[in-house]
Amino acid sequence: MNKIIVMLGPPGAGKGTQAQLLVDRFNFIHLATGDIFRWHVANKTELGKKVAEYLERGDLVPDEIVIEIVKDAIKKALEKHPPCIILDGFPRTLAQAKALLDIISELNSRLCAVLYIKVSKDEAVRRLLNRGRHDDTPETISHRFEEYETKTKPIVRFFSEKGLLIEINGEQDIESVHREITTRLREIGVLS
Numbered sequence: 001m002n003k004i005i006v007m008l009g010p011p012g013a014g015k016g017t018q019a020q021l022l023v024d025r026f027n028f029i030h031l032a033t034g035d036i037f038r039w040h041v042a043n044k045t046e047l048g049k050k051v052a053e054y055l056e057r058g059d060l061v062p063d064e065i066v067i068e069i070v071k072d073a074i075k076k077a078l079e080k081h082p083p084c085i086i087l088d089g090f091p092r093t094l095a096q097a098k099a100l101l102d103i104i105s106e107l108n109s110r111l112c113a114v115l116y117i118k119v120s121k122d123e124a125v126r127r128l129l130n131r132g133r134h135d136d137t138p139e140t141i142s143h144r145f146e147e148y149e150t151k152t153k154p155i156v157r158f159f160s161e162k163g164l165l166i167e168i169n170g171e172q173d174i175e176s177v178h179r180e181i182t183t184r185l186r187e188i189g190v191l192s
């Protein structure tokens with residue numbers, strides 16, 4: 001069965017960095033909704049025009065738009081038969097989390113784990129300000145945290161109750177976080 005894992009955690013937790021290491025070292029496919037949206041904004045597609053303002057403000061893009069995009073992206077990724085697909089930046093709301101479970105069963109796949117990368121807000125903000133992405137201004141960062149706390153945090157409990165949550169200490173150096181992740185993925189048979 002096709003394997004899917006989710007990377008969860010606040011902005012600045014290192015989800016993208018850790019996902020990229022799994023791509024480089026184990027050929028996983030990394031699907032990041034933020035990257036997909038930024039590509040559409042940069043290329044001024046219809047979707048890009050629809051979502052640009054949300055990204056600019058640090059607001060969440062409406063669920064129905066995101067869910068459609070993710071379903072398509074997972075379908076395309078599965079055609080490449082990767083050992084595992086990592087979702088990064090999705091789901092971010094309870095509605096998205098529930099939709100993901102439907103998509104996954106429809107696509108004959110299995111959600112193996114939700115890696116919850118924990119970092120303090122201070123550390124996350126420090127990293128974001130260093131990263132300096134276009135939407136990493138102090139105002140947007142603060143709004144993205146509010147969105148995270150109110151809309152995304154509830155899905156931690158949702159996945160925990162399903163026995164899928166794996167907590168990772170994100171306040172270590174990049175290689176140590178990676179080692180913790182690969183150890184846990186071996187324990188659950190996602191990596192051999």
Ligand code: AMP
Pocket residue numbers: 011033034035037054055056058059060061062066088089090091092093096144
């Ligand atoms: P990220 O690169 O994950 O920080 O996402 C950048 C921006 O894209 C977010 O601040 C949102 O505006 C939008 N976005 C990305 N993923 C989602 C999602 N799953 N639901 C709603 N909005 C999203």
